Amino acid sequence: MQVAPGVRDALALPDLDAIHAAHARVTPHVHCTPVLSSSSIDAEAGASLFFKCENFQRIGAFKARGACNAVFSLSDDEARRGVVTHSSGNHGAALAYAARRRGIPAWVVMPDNAAKVKQANVARFGAAIRLCTPTVAAREAACAEVQRETGAAMIHPFDDPRVIAGQGTAALELLRQTEELDALIAPCGGGGLLSGTSIAARGTRTGIAVYGAEPANAGDAALSFASGRIEPLPPTTTIADGLRTTLAPRTLAALRMFVTAFGTCSEEAIVRAMRMTWERMKIVIEPSAAVPLACLLERTIDVAGARVGIIVSGGNVDLDRLPWQS
Amino acid sequence: MQVAPGVRDALALPDLDAIHAAHARVTPHVHCTPVLSSSSIDAEAGASLFFKCENFQRIGAFKARGACNAVFSLSDDEARRGVVTHSSGNHGAALAYAARRRGIPAWVVMPDNAAKVKQANVARFGAAIRLCTPTVAAREAACAEVQRETGAAMIHPFDDPRVIAGQGTAALELLRQTEELDALIAPCGGGGLLSGTSIAARGTRTGIAVYGAEPANAGDAALSFASGRIEPLPPTTTIADGLRTTLAPRTLAALRMFVTAFGTCSEEAIVRAMRMTWERMKIVIEPSAAVPLACLLERTIDVAGARVGIIVSGGNVDLDRLPWQS
Numbered sequence: 312m313q314v315a316p317g318v319r320d321a322l323a324l325p326d327l328d329a330i331h332a333a334h335a336r337v338t339p340h341v342h343c344t345p346v347l348s349s350s351s352i353d354a355e356a357g358a359s360l361f362f363k364c365e366n367f368q369r370i371g372a373f374k375a376r377g378a379c380n381a382v383f384s385l386s387d388d389e390a391r392r393g394v395v396t397h398s399s400g401n402h403g404a405a406l407a408y409a410a411r412r413r414g415i416p417a418w419v420v421m422p423d424n425a426a427k428v429k430q431a432n433v434a435r436f437g438a439a440i441r442l443c444t445p446t447v448a449a450r451e452a453a454c455a456e457v458q459r460e461t462g463a464a465m466i467h468p469f470d471d472p473r474v475i476a477g478q479g480t481a482a483l484e485l486l487r488q489t490e491e492l493d494a495l496i497a498p499c500g501g502g503g504l505l506s507g508t509s510i511a512a513r514g515t516r517t518g519i520a521v522y523g524a525e526p527a528n529a530g531d532a533a534l535s536f537a538s539g540r541i542e543p544l545p546p547t548t549t550i551a552d553g554l555r556t557t558l559a560p561r562t563l564a565a566l567r568m569f570v571t572a573f574g575t576c577s578e579e580a581i582v583r584a585m586r587m588t589w590e591r592m593k594i595v596i597e598p599s600a601a602v603p604l605a606c607l608l609e610r611t612i613d614v615a616g617a618r619v620g621i622i623v624s625g626g627n628v629d630l631d632r633l634p635w636q637s
Numbered sequence: 638m639q640v641a642p643g644v645r646d647a648l649a650l651p652d653l654d655a656i657h658a659a660h661a662r663v664t665p666h667v668h669c670t671p672v673l674s675s676s677s678i679d680a681e682a683g684a685s686l687f688f689k690c691e692n693f694q695r696i697g698a699f700k701a702r703g704a705c706n707a708v709f710s711l712s713d714d715e716a717r718r719g720v721v722t723h724s725s726g727n728h729g730a731a732l733a734y735a736a737r738r739r740g741i742p743a744w745v746v747m748p749d750n751a752a753k754v755k756q757a758n759v760a761r762f763g764a765a766i767r768l769c770t771p772t773v774a775a776r777e778a779a780c781a782e783v784q785r786e787t788g789a790a791m792i793h794p795f796d797d798p799r800v801i802a803g804q805g806t807a808a809l810e811l812l813r814q815t816e817e818l819d820a821l822i823a824p825c826g827g828g829g830l831l832s833g834t835s836i837a838a839r840g841t842r843t844g845i846a847v848y849g850a851e852p853a854n855a856g857d858a859a860l861s862f863a864s865g866r867i868e869p870l871p872p873t874t875t876i877a878d879g880l881r882t883t884l885a886p887r888t889l890a891a892l893r894m895f896v897t898a899f900g901t902c903s904e905e906a907i908v909r910a911m912r913m914t915w916e917r918m919k920i921v922i923e924p925s926a927a928v929p930l931a932c933l934l935e936r937t938i939d940v941a942g943a944r945v946g947i948i949v950s951g952g953n954v955d956l957d958r959l960p961w962q963s
Contacts, residue, residue: 345671347693366919367673586956593692593921593952626919630912630961 366626479507692952795829805833
């Protein structure tokens, strides 16, 4: 599945078959993560929630799925020249992990203000890090330079059908692990996870509702979903830093086709949902992963009484800097 | 299984059949918790570790098992008059939970310096709290007073064969969930969990090794195990506050019969093991639950290359006061 320039390919999306193929491809390299629930959180949310724990996934986030699918989709000739991406977060570590599994080189372009812990996460899988100034232009130039020098294949964090298909495998597993779900909720940044989740869910069960969850302070996807255009990020910041990304035309198209509605939430609700999950479920989740529950607590996604699957996107947090501590 | 005064009964222990019976009795009331593992922690420990996640248990700790077995072992006549215990920690919440499940009253005697969060954990299941000064004499007097007033049955946190049998059900499940374990490790405070674990393990598989794990700063059980007498707590303190308890003659007898050896660990290793578990496994565990891994990191328990089950005893921590933060 090659991605070339041009309008048609820039909107190409995986179908359910592609997600099934991705699942077979990534299964040797990622965990089938468990599904947990909590009666006391159900009482707060007014619904029966089934948490798909991608915080337990390789590299601590669902991103391992998309990166592995992309890397193991390459031909041997392509793979030999390696892979490159830009990322300040989990996708960089995921691509480094996938490349190591295949035994090929990886380059990760990171902003020079990226936290040391994030750089270490990439470096521990043997990827080469290229630092650049923290602008879109600089990171694209740096990726292009790596490609010119090495012939490495670009693996975009979300604007890539192979990556979207890989992310959809979490929902595929969740639907097998849990009976009779009425709805699924996934957080939305660039839209790769939500695209894959919605294609997998609606393909598997036509009547299921699929919701996107976003911080109000980074509510561009909800606006884009409504307007049909890619709306810019608001100037506000959010602790769910993994969600501070605009959609691509490809992911916007997927969401407009397969997503039921969006919910947004306050920063306070994110902190409350995150802490509630740690305290009652005894699992470590990152702020972005708390956004679906935060939307339920603020009742901006209406699933009262329903059986609802939630993709818990990741658990990579700095334990020295927790958001409920000043 | 009645516990009356007297030397014989004071040393009575459950056998494997009693633990199987306990498992049938508590199954409707407790979770069969999952077993997790981490290849990166295995590399640090030099062994294959299988973590039985009792931090995901009802009330956040294995104590729900022993309390439920004791409460559901009572005759209807006994149960009607309620249950009483003393506890500054998880056993109080566990007994309150078990009593609520059976629909009977519970009284929990707590030291008047017990943290508000611990009092709230007991109160949320509807138990009555009696505060007393923080001495052994005061808490025993308070329990006796409740028994005189109400006829409630005393359910000791660990010096009770019904409680020991209940705690042993975690090991029973772990041995079913994981193939071919060479060894089990459990933390040791009063010895209820370790007694139940060792009886279950050695009864099920004769050749298995069972280790007790203790902070060096509360290393009384290791000393007692060696000397055959109940040794006092050292004057030092430990962050694994759930383990600051001496053995009873009953638990000492069990450990001398069924435990292979003890390991102890430093406070630094406890903090390191706890943080490593949070960061790499993405689960919230309390300091006491990190003590077995801490002993492995300091190589005071020798299981190099073996397949080792660990009872992760609980996950109740104050998220505002983490031990790696000053």
